[in-house]
Amino acid sequence: MNKKQKNLLIRIIISAIFFVPLFIILEGREHGFISIDIPQWAIIIMFLVPYLLVGHDILRKAFNGIRNKQVFDENFLMTIATIGAIVLGQYGEGVAVMLLYQVGELFQSYAIGKSRKNITDLMDIRPDYANIEVDGQLEQVDPDEVEVGSIIVVKPGEKVPIDGVVVEGNSSLNTAALTGESKPREVEVDDEVLSGSVNMTGVLKIRTTTEFDESTASKIVDLVENAASRKSKSENFISKFAKYYTPIVCYAALALAIIPPIFIMVTGIGMGGYADNFALWGDWVLRACTFLVISCPCAVVISIPLSFFAGIGGASNQGVLVKGSNYLETLSQVRVVAFDKTGTITKGNFEVTAVHHSPLDDHQLLEYAALAECHSSHPISRSLREAYGKHIDQTRVTDVKEISGHGISAKVDGREVELGNEKMMDSLGIEYKPCHHVGTIIHVALDKEYCGHIVISDQLKENSKEAMAALRSVGVRKTVMLTGDARAVAEKVAADVGLTDFRAELLPADKVNCVEELLSECTGKDRLAFVGDGINDAPVLSRADIGIAMGALGSDAAIEAADIVLMDDDPLKIAKAIKISRKCLAIVKQNIGFALGVKVVCLILAALGIANMWIAIIADVGVMILAVLNAIRCLFVKKI
């Protein structure tokens, strides 16, 4: 509890000590159990002590609100309702409502503070300190103060505070906080380590490569915390709702206090139930006051952002980073998922599996290919370099030209090398031999002469097939793969993992068109998600209703471009993310329905004179408590 909350608690306890015996004595006197003679003015003063003690800040805020032309807030409602009750001689009710309202406020503030802390603790994977060796002694310092290139020491059981490279020691790291994946990762000298992972076995010395603020863990925490500022439609709806709800209820209460008694007085219908005009007005004004007590919108207003916040927190704990509540909302409506192939459905670690029809030595052909591709970061280029396996002397390569969607041309040792797909050979007018193998076929030409082709193939991820089945089971009706690869490769992959559709031989720009085409086919509330690995597909990620980047650990570009980031590269997480969003949205809807439902029922009961103030205030606080507890359920998404 913070200072403000403690202060309020003390005020509540003291005023309850004053109020409860007083209330019992008065009730007893009314029912004839106790007979003491207390003058009316003394009773009023005795009730005013606990009333002012517990409610003075509410009265002051209401007064200031009126002065600042912000009339309709819950302080105003409570002030009018309680003063109304007291003026009508219902001292007990008036004080009790104020007391209970404050108990509710205290509980709300405590519960929210507590859940805020739970969620942020869950999300905060940043360590508070870093160990630095000074004269052979370890010293704990603020990680903010560690400069790039410093050597930090991470002992077993500690979190890695800053990204870096291991310079001494080996150990296994638990990256669960980053990826949600519990399998430990072995690291040794020269391996890169990311902040936020937990060192499990050995002492590591790490040379930092970033500042604390730029480290992976800090970035993740920032991203998730900032997510709350991108508000969902439900949140906007509820804050708009609150804006109109309170004034409407106030006017309704005013109408309730005036219209029925005038109607009864004029027509005489139902007048029999009242002793005199004073009793008639008193009854309806009291009903109106009860109305006001119920009208506080806080339970509804708090539970929605809290649900989203808990959902985002729970998801981040599972390695699914959601960049805003609005994306969580959209994700729950996804019915069509488009995939990039490489790195998403397949592993993306291409291997050279064959070299065909080469007049040269296979290794020599690979050497030319690897050299020509030496500047490219594309997975295909990487696999060519790996197949070559020797050091690449970049000075041998000149005039590199990348022809998007076709291939690369370059000069290696002065010889003209062209390599790429069939389109590339066609455009150069070079005759080539087609390949019957399934895979990516790289045709090579030396000085415009065909020199055979290299077959590179990719493997499916273990979970791809399961992931598609999981997506179908959460109601995704269309799974489409978009790839630049040959039709034969795409067809095989699509059939193997069970995709409903695929588009092959696409240039990067075609992917955007494909997504637009798919978007135009989406009807009603159906939404389209695009899943990619964040390399080269930023335009598609942003064009789709929702862009999901996967395997993004350490890739800034992907984190930047996507709306949702899967920290590891398991495609099963896509269905999981959708399930998390559905659960969260279901809870949001439950809370809106439940809170509004109870309010409306209570308002009707109050208007009919069935619900008194006690019921009103208990309903108000009770709804808030249940809504907050329900919202917290969004946090528990581990087994979903």
Place this chain on the structure above:
Amino acid sequence: MKKSYKIDVDCANCANLMEDAAKKTDGVKDCSVSFMTLKMKVEFDEGADVDSVMKNVRDNCKKVEEDCEVYI
């Protein structure tokens, strides 16, 4: 230009009121208050004097909810 400020406020509806109040302040292009993280993200108009705008934002917020605080 965008800047993020820490705030203190007790109820969710008050946070919404603060957001509205901040949005209406001169020099503020857009604003988003997150009750859950207790942060206010303010986007300023081109060439606005951040310090004086933020003082106005704080004053306006205090008008709608006197118990709130914006840490400038």
